[in-house]
Amino acid sequence: MTKGADRPNGTCGGETGGILTIDLDALAANWRLLRNRMEGNPCAAVVKANGYGVGVVPVARRLAAEGCETFFVAHIEEGVTLRQALPGPEIFVLNGLSPGSAPSYRAHQLAPCLNDIGQVRAWLDHCADAGPTAAALHVDTGMTRLGLDPHDLETIDLDGLRALPDLIVMSHLACADEPDHPLNERQRGAFEDLRMAFPAARASLANSSGLFIGDGYRFDLGRPGVALYGGNPTPTRGHNPMRPVVRLQARVLQVREIQDNCSIGYGATADAFPGTRIATLAAGYADGYLRAISNRGTVYVDGHACPVVGRVSMDLLTIDVTKAAADGIAITPGTLVDLINKDHTVDDVAADADTIGYEVLTSLGNRFHRQYVGGSGE
Ligand SMILES: *Cc1c(COP(=O)(O)O)cnc(C)c1O
Numbered sequence: 001m002t003k004g005a006d007r008p009n010g011t012c013g014g015e016t017g018g019i020l021t022i023d024l025d026a027l028a029a030n031w032r033l034l035r036n037r038m039e040g041n042p043c044a045a046v047v048k049a050n051g052y053g054v055g056v057v058p059v060a061r062r063l064a065a066e067g068c069e070t071f072f073v074a075h076i077e078e079g080v081t082l083r084q085a086l087p088g089p090e091i092f093v094l095n096g097l098s099p100g101s102a103p104s105y106r107a108h109q110l111a112p113c114l115n116d117i118g119q120v121r122a123w124l125d126h127c128a129d130a131g132p133t134a135a136a137l138h139v140d141t142g143m144t145r146l147g148l149d150p151h152d153l154e155t156i157d158l159d160g161l162r163a164l165p166d167l168i169v170m171s172h173l174a175c176a177d178e179p180d181h182p183l184n185e186r187q188r189g190a191f192e193d194l195r196m197a198f199p200a201a202r203a204s205l206a207n208s209s210g211l212f213i214g215d216g217y218r219f220d221l222g223r224p225g226v227a228l229y230g231g232n233p234t235p236t237r238g239h240n241p242m243r244p245v246v247r248l249q250a251r252v253l254q255v256r257e258i259q260d261n262c263s264i265g266y267g268a269t270a271d272a273f274p275g276t277r278i279a280t281l282a283a284g285y286a287d288g289y290l291r292a293i294s295n296r297g298t299v300y301v302d303g304h305a306c307p308v309v310g311r312v313s314m315d316l317l318t319i320d321v322t323k324a325a326a327d328g329i330a331i332t333p334g335t336l337v338d339l340i341n342k343d344h345t346v347d348d349v350a351a352d353a354d355t356i357g358y359e360v361l362t363s364l365g366n367r368f369h370r371q372y373v374g375g376s377g378e
Pocket residue numbers: 046094171172206207208209223224225226227
């Protein structure tokens with residue numbers, strides 16, 4: 001899995017634009033930290049969107065080896081991929097039971113999150129024919145996105161639901177990253193009421209941030225996603241308790257010393273002057289280095305900060321290396337430049353792009369050479 005690690009330090013071959021390194025030991029440490037916050041209750045892992053862009057199979061294998069027994073994905077197809085890699089754990093599919101999909105759930109031992117009355121009825125009918133099988137009941141307590149309206153519970157057969165094996169009753173917090181937001185407490189209260197109707201089920205409310213906003217939010221099963229991958233679950237406190245999991249390095253294609261006043265890149269949005277040194281890197285927005293970072297981002301060469309200048313284009317971006325070069329840093333074609341590292345994290349890059357770490361992670365492209373370091377769990 002670490003092919004490419006034999007390359008000389010600080011360079012990579014020309015086959016790809018760069019190297020995406022995923023630290024599975026950091027991932028495992030993050031899961032243990034989150035599980036410890038559950039104080040004895042289990043902690044699931046949300047691995048939708050290909051493990052937040054990081055790679056669902058290596059992620060889930062390692063977390064299963066750490067003791068994670070419950071995974072959440074968004075789509076059935078994601079669940080099938082995960083099931084093929086891991087026969088053991090429970091896998092819940094957040095986006096629910098679409099018409100005709102019950103046989104797929106059964107064939108691959110997946111469990112649907114039942115998000116509306118029709119899905120509850122369809123699953124109970126299916127279970128009446130084929131035998132009771134695990135599901136989660138997803139009730140919307142104030143996010144207005146997915147899940148049953150709590151009033152809908154008055155219209156369905158709760159005994160049928162209560163009889164499902166391994167039932168989870170879940171809801172999702174809309175503002176957990178803002179601990180003082182009043183919606184948190186309203187959702188918690190509504191969830192508390194609702195879980196009373198299912199005394200034998202496992203109750204699950206907290207996402208990553210929800211595990212940090214108070215004891216009352218943890219219930220029986222944690223459901224973190226982004227914090228596993230190093231995203232900060234406590235953005236209002238600043239300090240990130242998680243370990244960085246992702247490092248992204250892009251290769252220098254060209255370095256030039258500007259001779260005459262000129263502009264840089266599409267739209268001529270930046271200027272360069274004689275003596276300026278501009279390096280062009282083999283990564284762009286098609287690799288998930290968002291175009292919004294144009295003229296705003298910072299990258300690191302050997303620890304030296306270099307500004308992104310000009311527009312990020314599809315496969316290329318340009319940086320000003322004048323100062324780094326003056327400080328004696330060698331920058332030549334093949335040099336690897338850090339776009340994301342432990343000092344300039346996924347969340348920092350997100351801030352440069354006016355977005356959130358989730359979007360940076362899930363945008364990470366497939367063209368980089370991917371290497372997984374740390375124990376694989378196999
Ligand atoms: C994505 C998701 C999570 C995980 O959220 P994070 O903020 O990434 O921890 C948990 N529950 C549901 C329903 C989700 O959609």
